[in-house]
Amino acid sequence: MTDSKTEFAHVKIFDTTLRDGEQSPGMSMNLKEKIEMAKQLERMGVDIIESGFAISSPGDFLSVKTVAESLKNCTVASLARATAPDIDRAWEAVKGAADPRIHLFIATSDLHMEHKLGMKPDQVLEQAIAMTKYAKKYCANIEFSAEDSTRSDMDFLAKVCEGVVAAGATTVNLPDTVGYSTPEERYKFFMSIQEKAPSLTKITLSCHDHNDLGLGVANSLAAIRAGVRQVECTVNGIGERAGNAALEEIVMALKVRRGEYRADTNIITTEIMRSSNLLSRITGVKVQPNKAVVGENAFAHEAGIHQHGVLKNALTYEIMTPESVGLKENNLVLGKHSGKHAFRDRVVSLGYEISDAELTVAFEKFKVLADKKKRVYDKDIEAIIAKESVQVPKTFMLESFVINSGNTITATAAIKLNRGGKSIEKVARGDGPIGAAYAAIDKIVGKQLELVDYGIESVTEGEDAQGDATVVVKGESGAEYSGRGLSTDVIEASINAYINAVNKMYYAEAEDVISGER
Secondary structure, eight states: OOOOSSOOEEOEEEEOTTTTGGGSTTOOOOHHHHHHHHHHHHHHTOSEEEEEOGGGOHHHHHHHHHHHHHOSSSEEEEEEESSHHHHHHHHHHHTTSSEEEEEEEEEOSHHHIIIIIOOOHHHHHHHHHHHHHHHHTTOSOEEEEEETGGGSOHHHHHHHHHHHHHHTOSEEEOOBTTSOOOHHHHHHHHHHHHHHOGGGGGSEEEEEBBOTTSOHHHHHHHHHHTTOOEEEEBGGGOOSTTOBOBHHHHHHHHHHTHHHHOEEOOOOGGGHHHHHHHHHHHHSOOOOTTOTTTSTTTTOOOSHHHHHHHHHOGGGTOSSOGGGGTOOOOOEEEOTTOOHHHHHHHHHHTTOOOOHHHHHHHHHHHHHHHHHOSOEEHHHHHHHHHHHHTOOOOSSEEEEEEEEEETTEEEEEEEEEEETTEEEEEEEEESSHHHHHHHHHHHHHTOOOEEEEEEEEESSSSTTOOEEEEEEEEOTTSOEEEEEEEESSHHHHHHHHHHHHHHHHHHHHHHHHHHTOO
16 A cells, blocks of 8 residues: 555556456357457556456467457456466467466465365465466566465465565466455455565555455455555456456546545546447347446436436536546437548547448448438447447348238248348248247258347437347357347347347357367
8 A cells, every 4th residue: 555645556457358257158259359349448448458268268269369469558468277288378379469468376275275176285385386487487477366365274375475476476366256255354355465475565466356245346445455456357347157346336436536545547437338338239238227337327317306406516416427437418410411521530539440341331321320310329320330340240141021910910020131142031930020030030040049138228219219139149059149230120120139149150150160169
């Protein structure tokens, strides 16, 4: 902790959305989506991006390697077990990064050492030190994590910390792997370990808090009070089980309560909402309306007494402004007579960087939308851009659909898709128009897909609002794929979302072949 009454400590943000976050059910991303998300994280000012677990699969190795080579301003890390093959693979993946980091870990709790590792404490200590030295031969930036550290014997944990720092670790992470701690315990834990292992005050001390008891963010903030200077977190708090500490909540807590925590980050907070929305669109998993900072209701006021207070002075019921996290009013910005240059200017002003090819496709979709809608809002444009920026190759494209449905007949759908210039049409029945359409697409694709999740909501208000449909489908291999579709016609949006998921499945299968998984 800083001793000065005026000095503010710098806290590094270590984002593990692409690694720990992606390990949660329904959150898998393909290579193109990971690159898009990584670039947004870099734009937001994240210090370190953990882009995957390189040895876990050829596909994960490829994604870590590609992300590492695509970013210019971030440290890029790969996770590795404390074994030579893992470390070798991690280095191969991240060595092209502007600032590569190897992040190795081994469990230190009695429970994990006995039942998971089958190792004695002395063996774990020896391996932790030896593998830290081994990793150090590759690069200077080495992070060591003691898995399940909060349930470890403190004296043994201190030995491990002292040993790995002496071996060359520049960051030591002490995670609450199962989200068991309370904020009071977390503060005492970090104060105690720094007394028992004084060398931790000479390197970067890190925390990684899971949210199993809903205390992830609170525990990370308590750790910062105790001198931790790196926080490992995820956008929207995604992650295994109940998730990780949420990046946006930690960052805004430090900003809003700056005098309390006396700590700053490099995060550009106006990029928070865009990062949250992009992740939701990629994964098809939306945040709950009452989610702190990024939830739909975070800046909504329905109670009359609240509305009255906000109208007089927003500070009565808002401790931060919507603009501070990147929210804007939905102002009318463009119309059907607007040209491509004006559209590009608006896209740039909204903070997006897209290629000429992506701009051309997005502009065409904008013109189609402008013909259908009386008013086009920023949110409409952002929805189009975000969708186009993470598109995968279109194996199948919708040509036409005809739906026959009613409350006295069985729904029937005739769907015509184009694949490689060839039109394929199938007809199917189903329980409602969406079910019938999806059954017809399954016939065209020749696969029996399982619809795991489906949802639709309006992008803006009004009768002519775009429908934003999201689906999650499970392929025959058991892998899940999310899809998203936009249209002022909710049936068309739903069909496009399903086709998008199918295209992601084909793209992932092609990636597997290229990377050698098949």
